[in-house]
Amino acid sequence: MSRACGGDRNNMALAASISRARERSVPKDTIEAAVQRGAKIRSDDASLSEVLYEGMLGGIGVIVEAMTDNRNRTAQEIRALFRKHGGALGASNSVAWSWTRAGHLRVDAGDRDAASLAAIDAGALEIDDTDEQHLHVYVEPSDLRGARDALDKAGFKSEADLIWRPSRRADVPDVSAFLEAIDALEHHEDVSAVYHDAADP
Known part of the structure; x- marks a missing residue:
């Protein structure tokens, strides 16, 4: 994701990507190196x-967001990762339709x-309070920045990102x-985010 925004840490998507990496206990030095590498690639290649x-x-649907300077290479590598792990890459809208x-x-x-009242005032469509540490608030994509600013003004810090949400969840066999x-997909150098419809894997 650092590639897409030139390493700008104020970018919502990059901030969210860094947060996800921290949640997975990725070392600070590794995160910093990835941000700097992405920023350099962006400056070298427009x-x-x-x-x-x-x-x-x-049987689990997966959506992968990536940033690349070579679509054919990245597609081949992502396809190979799916195959290696017993899956298959599909056509456009084969998963995202739902x-x-x-x-x-x-x-x-x-x-x-x-916080819930502030989120409602900020335009929340749905609030998930099952996380003991955070509220997860969902809004229209076009309202994301405004909602974050409104929550910040109300005294509630938040991390914001555009995501893909599945309409159903499926059990994972293995x-x-x-x-x-x-x-493996998340660690591919061109991948910025991976989403799936697994039920609490």
Whole structure:
């Protein structure tokens, strides 16, 4: 994701990517190196383009967002990763047809009731309070920045990102193998985000 925004840490998508990496206990030095590498690639090559890949892994739908300067190379490598882990890359809209694009805010909520009210005032379509540490607020993509600013003004810090949300969740037959496949996709140098419709793998 650092490629897409030139390493700008104020970019919502990059900030969210860094947060996800921290949640997975990726070392600080590794995160910093990835941000700097992406920023350098962006400055050296203006021909980068965003691409979306869709596929299946053991009956689980997967959407991969990537940034590349060579669509053919990246497609071949992502296809190879799916195959290596027993899955298959599909055609455009083979998975995304049943998903929706949404704005997502992960809100630090000490006072959950007050944070929920602030989120509603900020335009929340849905609030998930099952996370003990954060509220997960979903808004229309076009309302994401405004909602984040409104929550910040109300005193609630949040991390914002555009995500893909599946309309259903499916059980994973082999959790270990599935997580290994997702990890391999997430560590591909061109991949900025990976989404799936697995039920709590």
